[in-house]
Each structure stands twice: as C-alpha cells, then as structure tokens.
Amino acid sequence: MKSPSSAADRQQSLLAPYLQLLVPLVLAHMLQSVGGLLDGLWVARLLGITGVAAISSFFPVFFVILSVIIGLSAAVSVLVGQAWGAGDFRAVRRVAGTALCVAFVLGLALALAALTGAEPLMRLLGTPPDILHEATSYARTVLVAMPLTFTLWTCMALSRGAGDPQSPLWAILAATGVGAVATPVLVSGWGGLPALGAAGAAASSIVAQCVASGVLLGRWVRARHPLLADGLRSRDVRFDLATGTRMMRIxxxxxxxxxxxxxxxxxxxxxxxxxxxxxxxxxxxxxxxxxxxxxxxxxxxxxxxxxxxxxxxxxxxxxxxxxxxxxxxxxxxxxxxxxxxxxxxxxxxxxxxxxxxxxxxxxxxxxxxxxxxxxxxxxxxxxxxxxxxxxxxxxxxxxxxxxxxxxxxxxxxxxxxxxxxxxxxxxxxxxxxxxxxxxxxxxxxxxxxxxxxxxxxxx
Structure with missing residues (x-):
C-alpha cells in the first residue's frame, strides 16, 4: 500500500486522489442509506405502526450518539492522515491505539448505562405506554452494542485517513447484505429462532457490524496494512494522553x-x-x-x-x-x-x-x-x-x-x-x-x- 502523500506530492492534478476518496465515500453513504431503508421497510411490514413507532422513539438519542461518532471519526481521520502523510507509521499506530481506547471506553459507558437506564431514558423521552416495552428492548439492544459500533466506525475512519476508503466500502456492502437478510429473520423469528420484535432490527445490526468488522480486518491483513505490520501487540498501539487531547480538540x-x-x-x-x-x-x-x-x-x-x-x-x-x-x-x-x-x-x-x-x-x-x-x-x-x-x-x-x-x-x-x-x-x-x-x-x-x-x- 503506497503512502497517499506521494499522490498528493507528485501528481500535477489532485483530481485523481480526490476521486479515489470521494467515490467510495459516496457509495458507502448510499449503501448505509439503503440498509436503513430496508430495515425500516421490514419493520413496517412485519410489525406495523407500533414497531415503526418503537424504533422512531429512540431517534433523538441516536442522533446525539451519531454526532459523537461523527466527531470522533473526523478527529481520527485528520490525525491519522497527518501521520500517514508524514510516513510516520509509529505515529499512525499511536493515533490508532488512542482512538480505539477512546471509542471502546465511550461505547462501554453507554452499554453499562443501558443495562439499567434504558427504560428510564425512554420514559424521559415521553414514549407512549403501549410501545414502551418494545422501545426499551430496542434501545437496550442498540446501546449494549455501542462498544462494537464505536470501534467499527473508528476503524473505518482510520482506514480512510490512511488513504484506504475501499475497505470500509466493502465492509459496509457486506453489512448491508447481511442486514437485509438478518432483519426479517430476527424480527419475526424465522427458522425456529425467537421472534425479537423491534429489538430484532437492532440485533440484526449487531450481526451486520460483526461481519463488517471481519471484512475490514481481513482486508487490512491481506494488504499488510501498517497498522498491523508489527502486530497489534506493538507498544505504539496504546492510549496516548497528548494524542487523546488533540483528538478531543477536533x-x-x-x-x-x-x-x-x-x-x-x-x-x-x-x-x-x-x-x-x-x-x-x-x-x-x-x-x-x-x-x-x-x-x-x-x-x-x-x-x-x-x-x-x-x-x-x-x-x-x-x-x-x-x-x-x-x-x-x-x-x-x-x-x-x-x-x-x-x-x-x-x-x-x-x-x-x-x-x-x-x-x-x-x-x-x-x-x-x-x-x-x-x-x-x-x-x-x-x-x-x-x-x-x-x-x-x-x-x-x-x-x-x-x-x-x-x-x-x-x-x-x-x-x-x-x-x-x-x-x-x-x-x-x-x-x-x-x-x-x-x-x-x-x-x-x-x-x-x-x-x-x-x-x-x-x-
């Protein structure tokens, strides 16, 4: 894998490097939108208005969490991009270690809070009593998976910052395909599986994220990505306070x-x-x-x-x-x-x-x-x-x-x-x-x- 700084330095035109980033980014956003649309259609068809309402009642919390994820991803992309452009792979791994630590801790905090706080949270949002149980199950399932969600988004930001937007695209493509199949199975309980209702849509997302993580890691291994060049046991892959502070500032x-x-x-x-x-x-x-x-x-x-x-x-x-x-x-x-x-x-x-x-x-x-x-x-x-x-x-x-x-x-x-x-x-x-x-x-x-x-x- 070539350092993208060479493309930025040697090519007369920046159009090619731009398109190498832009096209996979746009396609990835489209796939995520399609995945969300398919999930919504399955829930509406299998559970009706109550299922849609149960999931919709969680949207305010989801938007707050998404804002945090996007902010963290923006910081990770910039910091790893600077280290990558400098050809300093030790710094790349240091940013990666710090980002993964921050992501996992944030996700874990949300997951632990969800164990006892999901129902009070949904009550605070004014969820109607007739969908409170369904909405709470959905919220708890989504929040418990936050360590995985934060970690996956951080890894995709690391990959893009290191000039590899194709790997996240393939990961999202795999997740979209798996989610399209898993959502109806888990919502309705096909094939002898328990019917999870609205929580099945959240469980489907967990399955899809696991698959996406495997695809992303597999592509890194095959490409001999510098993040894995010395193995994840490298002493550079750890939390660094100075890097973490810069990450928060962005x-x-x-x-x-x-x-x-x-x-x-x-x-x-x-x-x-x-x-x-x-x-x-x-x-x-x-x-x-x-x-x-x-x-x-x-x-x-x-x-x-x-x-x-x-x-x-x-x-x-x-x-x-x-x-x-x-x-x-x-x-x-x-x-x-x-x-x-x-x-x-x-x-x-x-x-x-x-x-x-x-x-x-x-x-x-x-x-x-x-x-x-x-x-x-x-x-x-x-x-x-x-x-x-x-x-x-x-x-x-x-x-x-x-x-x-x-x-x-x-x-x-x-x-x-x-x-x-x-x-x-x-x-x-x-x-x-x-x-x-x-x-x-x-x-x-x-x-x-x-x-x-x-x-x-x-x-």
Missing amino acids: GVPASLQMLSMALAEVVLLGLVNRHGSTVTAAYGAATQLLSWIQFPAMCVGIAAAILSAHVIGAGRSHRVPAVIRCGLALNAGVTTLFALAGSLMAPAALRLFLHDPASLEVAVGMLRTVAWSVVLLGWSNVLNGALRASGIVLLPTALGMLAILAVELPAAWVLESRLGLPGLWWAYPAGFGAMLILHSACAAAHWRVRSRAVRVAAA
Missing part, C-alpha cells in the same frame, strides 16, 4: 456542530407541523431525497480534510490551498449534478412515498427550492475540512453554529411570516449561504496570516 467541536444542525431540524419540524399532516408528510419525504443529494457535499468535505491532512503531514502545507481549490471545483460539478438529477426526478421519486397530490406538490416545491443550495453547503464543507486539518477547529465550528442558530432559524420564522410555507424552505439556502460566507472569510484570514508568517520567516 472531535468535540465537530460533534457540537452536528448537534446544532440536528437541533435546527427539530425546530424547523415544529414549524412545519403547524401546517398540518399533509405538509409534515411532504417534509419527511423531501428530506429523504435531499439526504441523497447531500451525500457528495458531505463526502467532498471529508475528502478535503483527509487530503489536507496528508499534505500537512508531509510538510507541504503550501499545497492545502490547491486541495481547497480542487475540492471546490469538484463539489461544483458533482453536487450540482446530484442536485439537478434530484430536481428532475423529484416528482417520480417522491411518488414512492406520497400518493396525495397536495403533499406531492409541497414536497417537490421544497426539494427544488433547497437542492441547489446544497452546493453552497458542499463548498462550506471543503473549507471547514481543510481548516480542521490545519488545526483551526473552534472558530469554524462557532461560525457554522452561528449560521445555523442566528441566520437559518430566524430566517425560517421571518420568511414564513412573509411568504408562507415556501419561506420555510428558503431558510435552508439562507443558512447554507451564511455558513459559506463565514467559512470563506475564516479561511481567507487564516491563509493570509499564514502566508505573511512564511514570508517573514523566509526573510
């Missing part, structure tokens, strides 16, 4: 920004709900399709962070602006194509979820209003990813949260009062546009100061 702000975005969605959903169930259904269907349009916008930001970390680790920080420019151009092309395809296919695709003409019209209007602004989000993600890799974390995070809480949400209230329902949809472009402006100003200021420092040092 991961915690990233998690907070994810939480602020989730909070904004909750507030917007509350505004949408005031317009009745028809609009709520349209909003839910449109956001499903929008998530697919957002895949390249999210993934190009991840790729920008990893490639920036590689060139910084290799001692070629002056190449980061080139990484940014290539990422901005790639986002403009790929995300625009996704947005255009989504807009053109919106009526046909949304009919899979909506049969009422009124709700279909609302959903199409929302999607076509918001889709183009996802390009702005992608540009912002590229800048944010490069800044994160450069060690600038708190300010971009604060600016992103400012755009969400001080622009997007107020815009929703103001525009709804003036334009009616369409005003809610225009809040998304307003928020994404504000985020792009703020992150652009932050990036420009950072590189201006850095260039001045380099000139002074050279003089």
Whole structure:
C-alpha cells in the first residue's frame, strides 16, 4: 500500500486522489442509506405502526450518539492522515491505539448505562405506554452494542485517513447484505429462532457490524496494512494522553456542530407541523431525497480534510490551498449534478412515498427550492475540512453554529411570516449561504496570516 502523500506530492492534478476518496465515500453513504431503508421497510411490514413507532422513539438519542461518532471519526481521520502523510507509521499506530481506547471506553459507558437506564431514558423521552416495552428492548439492544459500533466506525475512519476508503466500502456492502437478510429473520423469528420484535432490527445490526468488522480486518491483513505490520501487540498501539487531547480538540467541536444542525431540524419540524399532516408528510419525504443529494457535499468535505491532512503531514502545507481549490471545483460539478438529477426526478421519486397530490406538490416545491443550495453547503464543507486539518477547529465550528442558530432559524420564522410555507424552505439556502460566507472569510484570514508568517520567516 503506497503512502497517499506521494499522490498528493507528485501528481500535477489532485483530481485523481480526490476521486479515489470521494467515490467510495459516496457509495458507502448510499449503501448505509439503503440498509436503513430496508430495515425500516421490514419493520413496517412485519410489525406495523407500533414497531415503526418503537424504533422512531429512540431517534433523538441516536442522533446525539451519531454526532459523537461523527466527531470522533473526523478527529481520527485528520490525525491519522497527518501521520500517514508524514510516513510516520509509529505515529499512525499511536493515533490508532488512542482512538480505539477512546471509542471502546465511550461505547462501554453507554452499554453499562443501558443495562439499567434504558427504560428510564425512554420514559424521559415521553414514549407512549403501549410501545414502551418494545422501545426499551430496542434501545437496550442498540446501546449494549455501542462498544462494537464505536470501534467499527473508528476503524473505518482510520482506514480512510490512511488513504484506504475501499475497505470500509466493502465492509459496509457486506453489512448491508447481511442486514437485509438478518432483519426479517430476527424480527419475526424465522427458522425456529425467537421472534425479537423491534429489538430484532437492532440485533440484526449487531450481526451486520460483526461481519463488517471481519471484512475490514481481513482486508487490512491481506494488504499488510501498517497498522498491523508489527502486530497489534506493538507498544505504539496504546492510549496516548497528548494524542487523546488533540483528538478531543477536533472531535468535540465537530460533534457540537452536528448537534446544532440536528437541533435546527427539530425546530424547523415544529414549524412545519403547524401546517398540518399533509405538509409534515411532504417534509419527511423531501428530506429523504435531499439526504441523497447531500451525500457528495458531505463526502467532498471529508475528502478535503483527509487530503489536507496528508499534505500537512508531509510538510507541504503550501499545497492545502490547491486541495481547497480542487475540492471546490469538484463539489461544483458533482453536487450540482446530484442536485439537478434530484430536481428532475423529484416528482417520480417522491411518488414512492406520497400518493396525495397536495403533499406531492409541497414536497417537490421544497426539494427544488433547497437542492441547489446544497452546493453552497458542499463548498462550506471543503473549507471547514481543510481548516480542521490545519488545526483551526473552534472558530469554524462557532461560525457554522452561528449560521445555523442566528441566520437559518430566524430566517425560517421571518420568511414564513412573509411568504408562507415556501419561506420555510428558503431558510435552508439562507443558512447554507451564511455558513459559506463565514467559512470563506475564516479561511481567507487564516491563509493570509499564514502566508505573511512564511514570508517573514523566509526573510
């Protein structure tokens, strides 16, 4: 396996390294979305509305946990990317050891808390009494598996940061296939197995994650990955306090920004709900399709962070602006194509979820209003990813949260009062546009100061 720093240093164009990261990342996100959709369809078909409600009642907790996982993954990708770009495999293993320790401890804490705290948690969330038992079983099963979940996501982040996004893709492909088969078996108890109900969907996820872990580890072994070159018994594979501190400085702000975005969605959903169930259904269907349009916008930001970390680790920080420019151009092309395809296919695709003409019209209007602004989000993600890799974390995070809480949400209230329902949809472009402006100003200021420092040092 070649060090990706060689690709970043020697190739005239950064397009090939970008695509080597971006394509597997987008495909992996698509597979995860398909897996979630299949699980939902099986639960709806086999358990009906009560099963769907039991799983949905856990979503607020899931979003918080997902924010933590994404923050940790972002930090791991940057730190291992810098070590990998420098060709310092001891540092790679040190980051890996620290990340795995942090991931396992966080997962274990959640698992232990779930043993006695799952039911009180679901009561606190206001779960209806008729689904409390089913929801508690599902929540407990999901939370008990958190050590595995955190560890698997961390290993995939390590692999991507080390320039190998293909292994996580194959792992997720295997998990999706296994989950599609295991979910109906465990939910309904086919083949003499006990029927687990909603908890069967969570148990299916555990089985799928075990398979994914095996696939990922198997590919590492076959590729003689440096993480395994000296065996996991290497003294470098251990918790390192300094590395852990750097990890928290990157991961915690990233998690907070994810939480602020989730909070904004909750507030917007509350505004949408005031317009009745028809609009709520349209909003839910449109956001499903929008998530697919957002895949390249999210993934190009991840790729920008990893490639920036590689060139910084290799001692070629002056190449980061080139990484940014290539990422901005790639986002403009790929995300625009996704947005255009989504807009053109919106009526046909949304009919899979909506049969009422009124709700279909609302959903199409929302999607076509918001889709183009996802390009702005992608540009912002590229800048944010490069800044994160450069060690600038708190300010971009604060600016992103400012755009969400001080622009997007107020815009929703103001525009709804003036334009009616369409005003809610225009809040998304307003928020994404504000985020792009703020992150652009932050990036420009950072590189201006850095260039001045380099000139002074050279003089």
